[in-house]
Amino acid sequence: MAPKLTGKESLDVLLAAAIHPDLSQNSIKLLCTNNNKSVRRAILSHPKIGTGKNKFGLPQLERLAREFPEEVANESPAFFLHVLIDPSASMRWVVQAVASCTKDPELIRSLLKIFDPIHPIRAEILSNPHAPEVILESVLDLEQNKWTSLCKLAQNNACTPILFDRLYRYSGQGEDIVRMTMALNPSLPLSIMKYFCDQKSNLFLDVRVNLARNTASPVEILRDLGFAFTEPSDEVRMQVLSNPNAPIDLLVQMSDPFKEPNEKIRNLATEFLKKNESKTR
DSSP: OOOOOOOOHHHOOOOOHHTTTOOOHHHHHHHTSOOOOOHHHTTTTTTTTSSSTTTTTTHHHHHHHHHHHHHHHHHHHHHHIIEEEEOOOHHHHHHHHHHHHHHHHHHHHHHHHHHTSSSSOOOHOOOOOOOOTHHHHHHHTTTOHHHHHHHHHHHHTOOOHHHHOOOOOOTTTHHHHHHHHHHHHHOHHHHHHHHHOOSSSSGGHHHHHHHOOOOOOOHHHHHHHHHHTTTTOOHHHHHHHOTTTTOOHHHHHHTTTTTTTOHHHHHHHHHHHHHHHHHHH
């Protein structure tokens, strides 16, 4: 007979319960959210999760798949039955979780081949920071006309210069949201940062705002975006002030009434300078 759990049992008891075939649904839910990682790891292969008539436990399996993507793919009976053998759309969220988190390139390729025709998971793969460039490149080519997928890759820190270049070309002139997302990515190459920085039209205003917010933007970019003679937008210059990498000499320049026409920006720059002085004392 399966034990009735409260979650306060010893680790040995919880681990033993995790493999009990008659474990109740309430106990399974309890173990899926247990604070101990080894307990959560043990319960993911329980035969009751996701295999019954009502596919009980899929929300729990989805959460476990984000933490243990390879283990769920290799050990979960539900994943084996409803993804690899007889693909079911009901497993969509679990598969998406695995696709966005796994470090196994062969697993990604298998999911593309088996599950993607039923429910596309390409956007999740483009968001995976562990996916190899060759896979990201092939999936990007398939998704080049879908701005939601392009944005997934645009915010992926694993995006490479080659992928960023292709991403920008695919974004076209009508998908500002893609360029805006790219501008926030700390992995964005300096060449594209400079290009964004040089585009002073309103079409690129939100792009420059995000570039000013990007904590990976180098000092040379922040100087350009923070100087009133080279950056016409008050909103962009205001964001430069909030960037922790803004250099002291730029703050001094932005507090100068002869170099910064906006009084609010001058006052804020002066305030930041005072705070910095108090920290260095």
